Amino acid sequence: MALLAAAIVLLIILFLVWETLPILQSIGLARFFNDSSWHPTSEEFNLLPMLWGTLLVTVGAVLIATPLGIASAIFCHYYAPRAIANLYRRLVELLAGIPSVVYGFWGLVVLVPIIGRIRPPGASLLAGILILTLMILPTITLVADASLTSVPPEYLRGCAAMGLGRWATVHGVVLPAASSGLLTGVILGTGRAIGETMAVLMVCGNVVQTPKNVFEPVRTLTANIALEMAYATGHHRAALFVSGLVLMVIVFVLVIAAELLNRGRIYV
Amino acid sequence: MKNLRILAPLSIGAATCLLLQSCSKPPSAANQSANTPQGKLVLTGSSTVAPLASEIGKRYEAEHPGVRVDVQTGGSSRGIADARQRVADIGMVSRSLKGTEKDLQAFTIAKDGISVIINSDNPVKSLNARQIVDIYTDKINNWKQVGGLDAPITVVNKAEGRSTLELFSEHFKLKTEDIKPDVVIGDNEQGIKTVAGNPNAVGYVSIGSGEYAATHQTPIKLLPVAGVAASITNVSNGTFPISRPLNLVTNKSPTGLTKDFIDFARSQQAQDVVKEQYFVPVSQ
Numbered sequence: 001m002a003l004l005a006a007a008i009v010l011l012i013i014l015f016l017v018w019e020t021l022p023i024l025q026s027i028g029l030a031r032f033f034n035d036s037s038w039h040p041t042s043e044e045f046n047l048l049p050m051l052w053g054t055l056l057v058t059v060g061a062v063l064i065a066t067p068l069g070i071a072s073a074i075f076c077h078y079y080a081p082r083a084i085a086n087l088y089r090r091l092v093e094l095l096a097g098i099p100s101v102v103y104g105f106w107g108l109v110v111l112v113p114i115i116g117r118i119r120p121p122g123a124s125l126l127a128g129i130l131i132l133t134l135m136i137l138p139t140i141t142l143v144a145d146a147s148l149t150s151v152p153p154e155y156l157r158g159c160a161a162m163g164l165g166r167w168a169t170v171h172g173v174v175l176p177a178a179s180s181g182l183l184t185g186v187i188l189g190t191g192r193a194i195g196e197t198m199a200v201l202m203v204c205g206n207v208v209q210t211p212k213n214v215f216e217p218v219r220t221l222t223a224n225i226a227l228e229m230a231y232a233t234g235h236h237r238a239a240l241f242v243s244g245l246v247l248m249v250i251v252f253v254l255v256i257a258a259e260l261l262n263r264g265r266i267y268v
Numbered sequence: 269m270k271n272l273r274i275l276a277p278l279s280i281g282a283a284t285c286l287l288l289q290s291c292s293k294p295p296s297a298a299n300q301s302a303n304t305p306q307g308k309l310v311l312t313g314s315s316t317v318a319p320l321a322s323e324i325g326k327r328y329e330a331e332h333p334g335v336r337v338d339v340q341t342g343g344s345s346r347g348i349a350d351a352r353q354r355v356a357d358i359g360m361v362s363r364s365l366k367g368t369e370k371d372l373q374a375f376t377i378a379k380d381g382i383s384v385i386i387n388s389d390n391p392v393k394s395l396n397a398r399q400i401v402d403i404y405t406d407k408i409n410n411w412k413q414v415g416g417l418d419a420p421i422t423v424v425n426k427a428e429g430r431s432t433l434e435l436f437s438e439h440f441k442l443k444t445e446d447i448k449p450d451v452v453i454g455d456n457e458q459g460i461k462t463v464a465g466n467p468n469a470v471g472y473v474s475i476g477s478g479e480y481a482a483t484h485q486t487p488i489k490l491l492p493v494a495g496v497a498a499s500i501t502n503v504s505n506g507t508f509p510i511s512r513p514l515n516l517v518t519n520k521s522p523t524g525l526t527k528d529f530i531d532f533a534r535s536q537q538a539q540d541v542v543k544e545q546y547f548v549p550v551s552q
Binding site for chain 2: 042108112121122230232
């Protein structure tokens with residue numbers, strides 16, 4: 001099974017390279033970062049604004065969702081009464097199960113008009129960040145919850161024996177002990193945020209530009225593929241595969257970074 | 269790593285990949301036996317006509333089990349070239365034939381029209397072509413300048429490559445590079461939702477989907493163009509200016525299977541498919 005999964009990943013990468021090779025050979029990789037803009041039908045292929053879009057939306061969502069997610073896991077574990085904690089966990093699990101298109105639809109008809117009242121047009125980087133925060137929050141919370149559960153009980157008893165307060169226990173012992181699991185949760189959340197397409201497509205505005213503030217619309221690499229694939233031919237279509245390849249490279253770098261960080265932690 | 273148990277299902281990354289490989293095989297000659305058509309029909313060309321042709325093809329296949337209809341895209345110019353060289357039985361072209369293409373025969377199966385839409389809370393009654401061009405190129409960016417409220421205009425544009433964008437920019441002589449949008453959308457439905465949710469937005473959609481939404485409690489209104497109300501009726505009788513025919517073209521007068529398919533596509537049996545795809549049926 002594992003071998004099959006690995007083979008499929010390799011096949012997908014091979015397929016992407018195969019589809020992008022002709023355009024990379026004929027116009028070169030540099031054009032994807034140096035062209036003046038993204039107008040594939042008139043042979044302009046700058047991907048940088050969309051790369052920024054993907055990175056900003058993802059980083060924004062992860063920055064908001066990480067403290068919230070870890071805080072709510074800590075709340076569940078060490079502060080909330082059992083009944084409330086269980087109810088809360090069920091709700092977060094439910095949140096994790098909502099399909100992305102539902103988040104997107106809700107964002108489009110509720111969130112975007114609200115933001116639009118503050119600063120038009122509403123469909124913006126901010127809307128994307130908020131929707132993605134909602135989407136990755138359950139991932140981070142649930143993984144954090146699981147890693148808090150796996151903190152050995154003797155640590156907690158040791159803390160109690162030393163007369164440490166609740167916050168001192170959490171802050172001084174539990175968080176360092178669970179840090180590897182918490183980090184994994186954040187990485188998984190980041191992966192989900194980078195790859196999210198439908199919800200982001202619906203709320204981000206999709207204008208190809210490098211945003212100057214959070215109220216400006218952006219287009220992500222994933223949204224770019226989904227928006228234009230149906231009608232693209234020739235070089236335009238190949239350029240969309242380059243978007244996919246760039247996305248793949250980002251995820252690859254992320255996985256390697258996570259691996260290195262985690263390795264460091266285990267031996268420290 | 270005791271938490272592997274929960275990590276395993278979570279870490280199944282979803283990598284979807286569209287394997288859209290066009291398998292271009294030379295078309296087998298259309299079978300000429302008249303009453304029970306058999307064989308394979310190859311249609312190539314416009315990506316606007318392709319979804320419609322492929323739906324009509326499915327229905328045709330269902331009624332004629334011996335026939336396979338193969339639809340491939342590649343743009344109207346490929347439709348012309350393939351039909352001319354007889355690489356395809358039928359070419360699909362989303363415009364009228366040009367003077368140099370009169371050696372081919374065109375059969376209109378539907379019309380495509382687009383209408384400019386705004387939110388129904390917007391007091392603006394109409395926009396002329398000049399104003400629309402200025403709004404889309406960001407020379408006008410407040411509704412006050414065209415007789416509306418003092419509010420910034422949210423320009424909703426379609427993603428590059430879409431046929432609605434092509435028709436819109438062609439009609440208003442706009443270059444896609446010059447359009448300065450605030451929101452870029454994919455399909456018509458998303459455009460309608462965006463304009464319905466934003467009282468200061470202006471966008472354009474296929475007339476079929478626009479009229480359907482406007483008559484089904486969605487808070488949008490369709491603006492008239494050059495004094496002609498935007499409606500399916502006006503596209504169908506040819507008075508509405510932003511429209512174009514969707515044609516099937518053949519090299520010479522169609523016979524056999526090709527003729528049967530074209531007749532089928534233009535008949536009553538295919539009209540509801542045309543409406544489903546938000547195109548306008550041709551008045552017979």
